[in-house]
Amino acid sequence: MSRAVARRAIPPFLRLRSTVCDDDHWMGRLDHKDWLAPNEVLKIFANIRDAALITSVFKKACSRRDYKPSEALYSLMIDRLAGARRFSDVEELLARARLEKFRFSDEFFYRLIKMYGNVANHPDKAMETLYAMPSYNSWPSTKTFNYVLHMLVCKRQYEVVHEVYSSAPRLGVTLDTCCFNILVKGLCQFGKFGEAISLLDEMPKQECLPNVTTYSTLMHFLCQNGQVDEAFELFKRMRKEEIEADTVVYNILISGFCREGRVTVAFDLFKSMSSEGCYPNSGTYQVLLDGLVASGMFVEAKGLVGMMSAEGLRPSFSSYKLLIDGLCSVNCLDDAHHVLKQMVNHGFVPRMGTWTKLLTSVC
Known part of the structure; x- marks a missing residue:
């Protein structure tokens, strides 16, 4: 019989009694007169099953003359209490630590703030x-300061983000580029694009420089808001500042131009990538392919599918279907048949509508 099955076979009142006995056993270890090593105390707390007993056991441990609590013990207790959602007990432990002027590391507070x-x-x-x-x-x-900023932005508590940012000097925090990137994201999500862009000028005053993530974040939200030209102006500004664009930046702009129906501009941007030392990925090809098909540029789309195949990439099923339909509509039947064979070679099974379109066009 497995241990799990055997445990299920024990009546609940006996299991409860077993748990109490186990906790009594570990708590009894604190009554020994022998010297207790710090690792021994950690082992006792790690084996206490009932989290409600932790604070009382802690008081018992602290009453011994041969033991002083360590940061490792506080961390262990807080993890256990948080797991049991006993947050008031966590507050009680922290109040005691402050009263006793216990000094915690930044890493301890980082984990506590995450909790x-x-x-x-x-x-x-x-x-x-x-x-x-x-x-x-x-x-x-x-790192800890930025985590709080990031958490507030993720929870969309924009009204207090600036309050935390302003507290950096009195907390002795040195701001970095990551901090400003978080602020840029928060301002963009809040729709304050002008303030977000103004941070590009504020950063050098704080001895920070924008990086490609700063610009790509701004471009992403501008394109989503239909401000593709403003995003492209930032692209040109970034190049003047000799910040190299990555594939993410190109994908954002190509996608933005395609959404506005300016596929020719997107295609030109795509063709300029390799000369800038940046290479498209599957996302770049897919966004551009969908844009070409939606704009009726079926011959160019067929050529792009060939480029994707040469790179070991494959379009989506929907892209193949729409491209074949489009080539049939402009009477490019040889091209449609060629794309159909590529589609099958990539493991896609054409549906009845695709066959019907091809046969209707041939007939």
């Missing part, structure tokens, strides 16, 4: 914890 943001879903407590770090004789790193 408040992700597990407890209390972004306000995460902010409070960031602000409270100096009272524990600890100062946040840029």
Whole structure:
């Protein structure tokens, strides 16, 4: 009989009694008069099954003259309490640590803030914890500071993002490019494109420089908002600043131009990529192919499919179907038949509508 089956066979009241006995066993270890090593105390807390007992066991451990709590123990207890969603017990532990002037590392607070943001879903407590770090004789790193900013942007709490950003000097945080990239994303999501773009001028004042992610984030939201020309102006500004565009930047612009029906501009941009030392990926080809087909540029689309095959890439089933329909509509039957063979070679099975279109065009 497996251990899982055997455990299910035990009546619930006996299982509860077993759990209590196990916890009593581990708690009893604290009554030993022998010296307790720090690792031994960690083992005791790791084996306590009932998270409700953790704070009382902690008080018992601290009452021993031969033991002082460590950061590792606080981390273990908080992980266990958070897993049991006993956040009030977490607050009690932290209040005791502050009273005893316990000094935690930045890494401890980083994990604690993540717990408040992700597990407890209390972004306000995460902010409070960031602000409270100096009272524990600890100062946040840029990584911890940026995590709080990123969390607030992800939760769309834009009204407090600037408040956290403004707290950097009093918290002793050195701002970096990642911080500004988070702010750019937040402002764009909030629809404040002008303020987001103005950060490009603010960054050098803070001894930071925009990077390709800064620009690609701005371009993405501008294109989504139908401001493709403004995004392209940023592309030209980026090149003047000698920041190399990557495939993500080209994909954003190509997709933006295609959505506006300016497929010729998108195609020219695509052809310029390799000369700039940047190479298209499957996303680049797919977006451009869909744009060419939607604009009725079927011959160019057929040539692009050939380029994709040479690169070991394949279009989507929908793209193949629409391209074959389009080539048939302009009476390019040889090209349609060629694309059909490529479609089959790539593992797609044409449906009845595709065969009907081909036969109707031939007849």
